[in-house]
Amino acid sequence: MDVQRVLSGLAEQLRTWWPVPGITISVVDGTGESAFVTAGCANAESGAPVSRRTRFEIGSISKTFTAFLLGILADEGKVDLDAAVADHLPWFAPNGGSRAITVRHLLQHTSGLVAGADALPDAAARGYALCDAKTWAEPGELFHYSNEGYNLLGLIVEQVTGESLADAMAGRLLRPLGMRDSAARITHEGIAELATGYRFLRDDRPPLPSAPLAPAGFFEYSAADGNVLATASDLGLFARMLLGRGTLDGTRIIGPERFRQIVTVPGDAVSSGYALGVDVEVIDGHTWLTHAGGMVGYRSYLAVDTDGGHGVVVLTNAPGESQIIDRFARHVLAVVQGAPADPALFDPERIPDAQRYVGIHGTTPRQICVEATGDDRLSLTSDEVTGRLYDAGDGRLVCDHPGWSAYHHSLDGRWLYGPESLGPSPSAPTAPPHALAGHYRSYTPWYPSFSIVQRAGRLHMIAATGVEAPCDEPELVPLDDGTFRIGADPRLPERLTSGPALDGAVLWVDLDGCRYTRSFRGQPEPWEAPVRSSHTRSWRCASSMASASASASASASAKSSPETSRIRRNR
Template structure:
């Protein structure tokens, strides 16, 4: 049965454009909606390139970020079903050099898949996988594996290396040959390279990277990076991404009736869930699963440097939507609105309103309302530090309410995260005792620390306050 085309009405376009222009830090977006048979509606808004005034087209390419994690999970399940690996075996069976300081049981492949390994999130400071995963030996797993969901990009980078070890092929080749090509995603790239850049929308971010964004300051092109890591390396179009949605809405088959995922593996992706950091969200194997307005959804969002995205599937209604944008915004809410609007159109019901449940990006103070002089023992640490990492260009450490606080680049809240002194002389980031993130200071010259290292990523004191 062919998909039914839906004509998106002016109220739909107006609502989507309103989110883009009034509450986002993006220049443009591309949106597509699909049922189980094929694309039923699509639209674009805004610019792929602000300077050139180039509008977003249906074939404009965007980086999809962590939506890629579902693809990585599918590749792992393919390998499991082929007998190449076991989800419940320690990672060291496949990567003998993998090491994390831990007093707990070994970390398994499954723990990495559902972000319950207890390891750091990963500051993404190398642009590749091997060293960053090797460097986990300098960090500590702070919770027993399988007990607490803590999102880790480094964990998924490890999964990419596991796939390479058991298959003998580069991750990006596996992704292209075993998922993108069979799904018919011919416009998509499995690795983001300089050649990809020629077809990409320009990525954007708020003009200032070290203070609260203010709409009057405008946007600036985001820093560029190449990547082929398994935590997020796909560049795609919204139409191409609907092929992935149809796999999730179906039983794991491809357009050519090839079996890409066994039905039991697809079910495992969306039912082997643990409570995530923000209930009622749970996380399965590479996918979030949650309820909203009485309906269950399978979804994932993605964030790259200069790009943000959201993919949402309603398996009961057989509808899904994807929003790709060259900047941050409430794209999950737009995707939900698209599904509800099309569902209403198909049933001749009234059009829904677009409600922003996520906090739209608000203008916030440049700094906490009260900045204090720190105690003498903390005085060397206070200051502004910069590094050459497109993901996290700077942090600021200040004292307020008798505590040290760290602001990690976005400055969209009055206070950042508290720094809690721990016995080894370092600071834990956050009050939650389970947090594996650490901040250390060293090379004190003339009473000031010149280096701050955040979970393995070094930043250096800069001259700006």
């Protein structure tokens, strides 16, 4: 098999179906890089192509680097992974001064801390904001992915080494691995050869596969949950170190026992597969080490089969929430190891387990008919208009029907769509409008906006886009203290606090320290007049992006339009 040709074809097919401006793939084995593929643009406006020197922000794959760095520091005797976090950060006193949370709990995402706190951009400020945090799960009891926990780990690195996280990581990992084109801090001074990141032009509705993009905008970043930028070939060196179980070309990077601890999921672990900074999976009897990475404007994936002897790195400047990249990268690793190439696995019109969606959902007058149209494709008909359903890449569906495009679609016994729960009978009596119901937005680029809807008598938070936005449309559970827990599990730490109401509508809410204000108060919501998009788009750099840019410019000139306000506020 001509691996280079096959992977090039898969990459181009991915870009035909999904909004991926540029992509680079590195395939490695124990002896070196066996294949390298690029496609598309590092900058879609100029048409500059992705090259071997193009760098990408690798997002949460940085957590794997952080875990290995702490393992190295443990071997040096500078840190004990089972020590209390407060031993290194004395100001960290959650739950009234408890010392129960350990370094290992942070590494395993079992501390019980919030997933993210996006109000403060600086690592030290973010960490200190948790000094008196409250948790509702005992440490080690609940796997709850936490960027904030890894930010604290970076502060611990700085405390025990007396160096910045970037210097400590470069000295103990990047330079020993030969990652010369990478950096452990994202700064203006270090953006040479950095691909331009892209976001969805609209953040208020689920993106179709044809959704136009816009430049995401650059910002500096140094926290340990997402501090690394790298080329694909450089990250391939890290993958080869994983294949070598802590060694690269005869150079030992980390001790063998420490490596084993990092990539081993304890038998009593509450996570099904997360060890220390890395997902551990068993696929057809082989152990895979994987991690996804999402930044504002970038989606990446690292996958290594330690038994099969191959690793794959996929870096893109697609929107950070584009989980289809993860599926694509996993397929690339399977293909490299002998599986037949199957582009249908990431065809957005092919719906996994499509037949289960087929049927009539809802009752008159709010009713939809979902039909199979062949080859796992689905259509949705309502009010004598038919639209197409697409795989959103995250377990949900999106639709181009003009009346059913404002929210994601999912099926959980009943057909769920925004505030609607469609089944053979009405879900619940219509309740009076809740003061919280509406659309909210903030200036944070990670999670720019969300809607609060009333569904079957309960409030749910729904986000159309956003790197850190939840995909499960969590319930808002009212608590005795007047706040709302985000999610049904009583051990979850995220809280939403309502601000003041004016004319029966809440003006703003606080989400774990980040304030969101209601949008379009007293006006029709912008999704009440949806626009149908074309079915497919082939991302061909400057031409397609110029079209999106022209569209945005035209909207910006119509200052009286609510849509204009929405786009301008998101820049």
